[in-house]
Structure formats: structure tokens, C-alpha cells
Amino acid sequence: MTVSLTLYYAPGACSIASHIALQEAQIPFDVRSVALDAGEQRSPDFLALNPKGRIPLLMTPFGPLTENPAILEYVASLAPEGQLAPVEDPAKLSRMREFNCFLSATVHVAHAHGPRGGRWAKTASALQDMRTQVSNNMLSAFELIEQTLQEGPWVLGDDFSIADAYLYTFARWLEMDRVDTRGLKGVLAHRARMEQRPAVQAVLAEEGIPYSVDLKPRGHG
Ligand SMILES: N[C@@H](CCC(=O)N[C@@H](CS)C(=O)NCC(=O)O)C(=O)O
Incomplete structure (x- = not known):
């Protein structure tokens, strides 16, 4: 069964967890980048989808789904053969x-x-x-x-x-x-x-962010 999914994410933000899970699940999905620094998460268009004003947001056939732990388990349930969650134990x-x-x-x-x-x-x-x-x-x-x-x-x-x-x-x-x-x-x-x-490498490429070996200490944003 193929379901329509769109992940709203920001590069390197906590949404990368959901992004990786979608990639690991090997199911089709779309992505939309949200410009957190520009405050796009507080724009009327985004708040209409997620009144919390946060990413990740996963658009699903049953509506917007928020909160990484919930999104992660939902994605795992869509690809049981991938065994991304130990649902039997x-x-x-x-x-x-x-x-x-x-x-x-x-x-x-x-x-x-x-x-x-x-x-x-x-x-x-x-x-x-x-x-x-x-x-x-x-x-x-x-x-x-x-x-x-x-x-x-x-x-x-x-x-x-x-x-x-x-x-x-x-x-x-x-x-x-x-x-x-x-x-x-x-x-x-x-x-x-x-x-x-490979799933993580694909997500790093899609988000345009570095591997951890290249992460440098930086100030708080
Ligand atoms: N409990 C939420 C937290 C989501 C969250 O705080 N996301 C941050 C990015 S890491 C965000 O959207 N920040 C935007 C803001 O605070 O304006 C989850 O786990 O999904």
C-alpha cells in the first residue's frame, strides 16, 4: 500500500530523525524545507498545518502528524518488513x-x-x-x-x-x-x-549538511 507523505523539515534540525526513518523505510515521500531562521514556522500558511509552529511535521492521509516519537513509530508501521521498531516484543x-x-x-x-x-x-x-x-x-x-x-x-x-x-x-x-x-x-x-x-548518507545529501567528522563547535543560534 502506498500512502502520500510529505515531511516538513529544516536542515540539521530534529526533523532529521523522521527524515532518516522515512529513508530507512524505503517508502516514497516528499520533503519541504522550512526556513526556521526566517521564522517560516510562524507563518500563517505553516501554522494552518501545525499550530505548534514546529517541525517535524508529516502530512499523512489522516492529516498532519507532529512529534518525532509519534512520526517515527508511524513510519515504522508503514514498512513492517524493515523492522524499524520491535512491535512483536x-x-x-x-x-x-x-x-x-x-x-x-x-x-x-x-x-x-x-x-x-x-x-x-x-x-x-x-x-x-x-x-x-x-x-x-x-x-x-x-x-x-x-x-x-x-x-x-x-x-x-x-x-x-x-x-x-x-x-x-x-x-x-x-x-x-x-x-x-x-x-x-x-x-x-x-x-x-x-x-x-546509505539511508543516512542520502538524508545528509538531501539536507545539504556535513558528516559529523566535519562538525565544529559553534555558538548558540
Ligand atoms: N517535541 C517536538 C519538538 C519539535 C521542535 O522543537 N522542533 C524545533 C526544531 S529542532 C522547531 O521547530 N523549532 C522552531 C521554533 O521553536 O520556532 C518533537 O520532538 O518533534
Whole structure:
């Protein structure tokens, strides 16, 4: 069954998780780039599709779908032969959701306190405080992830899943968040392993963004 899908994404943003999942699923889909820096996510046209004003947004036959963890599982369900989620194993499925919830609710939010601090605070000193905490909070979260990856090579052990695409998203931000990666060898190896996958290489080319070996520390946007 072929369904019509359009992913709204921004290059290198968290939408890359959903982009990779679509590519891994080997199903047809269209993409539309949203210019976050120009505020396109707050344009009337985009808000009509997603009142949250965020990407990723996946247009599906049942309407707009948002939130990476939901999109990832929907995409996995469209290509069961790709085994992108362990739907037959309740314990493993719960572990995958536990991991994805941690990425969505803790890791992504820890990062957002840098570039998107204005969501939570207005004064210059409060914004500065939040920016300062980003590298420590990201490091604490990634130290836990490092433990999860001990079994490897993937988040769930031997089986690649959508959790790996989601982890790769935030692992790409470690340099931007000025995280000391010396103790994160498993995370860095996972990031490099991801970039050996043809689906990831196709997404990097389509989004026009660098491989992680070329990522440089940079200021908060
Ligand atoms: N919980 C959402 C978060 C989505 C999100 O915050 N996306 C960012 C890009 S990484 C965004 O659209 N930011 C635009 C803005 O805040 O104006 C998800 O996991 O999909």
C-alpha cells in the first residue's frame, strides 16, 4: 500500500530523525524545507498545518502528524518488513519508547535551553544562566546514553531501530552544545556507524549538511 507523505523539515534540525526513518523505510515521500531562521514556522500558511509552529511535521492521509516519537513509530508501521521498531516484543518496544521519551523530554529540552531560552525566560541573566547549563545537562544525559550503548552496536543491542535515528539527531548537536565528548566513545562510534548507512548518507545529501567528522563547535543560534 502506498500512502502520500510529505515531511516538513529544516536542515540539521530534529526533523532529521523522521527524515532518516522515512529513508530507512524505503517508502516514497516528499520533503519541504522550512526556513526556521526566517521564522517560516510562524507563518500563517505553516501554522494552518501545525499550530505548534514546529517541525517535524508529516502530512499523512489522516492529516498532519507532529512529534518525532509519534512520526517515527508511524513510519515504522508503514514498512513492517524493515523492522524499524520491535512491535512483536513488548519488553523491547517499551525499552525503545523509554529511550525515545528520554530524548524528546530531557535531551531535546536540555539543548533548547541554549538557542530557544526565550521560551522560558526573558532577562539577559536568566538566558545566560540557561545557556551556561546546556553543556553540563547534555553531558549528564549523554553519559546515561553511553551506558545504554555498552551492549551495542545499536540502542536496542543487535537490532537497528528508529531509536538510533533519533539518537543520531542529538549526537550531531554535541559540538554545537560544547559538550566534552571524551567520555562518550560509544556515542561517537554510534554516530559514525549511523553515517555508514546509505539511508543516512542520502538524508545528509538531501539536507545539504556535513558528516559529523566535519562538525565544529559553534555558538548558540
Ligand atoms: N517535541 C517536538 C519538538 C519539535 C521542535 O522543537 N522542533 C524545533 C526544531 S529542532 C522547531 O521547530 N523549532 C522552531 C521554533 O521553536 O520556532 C518533537 O520532538 O518533534
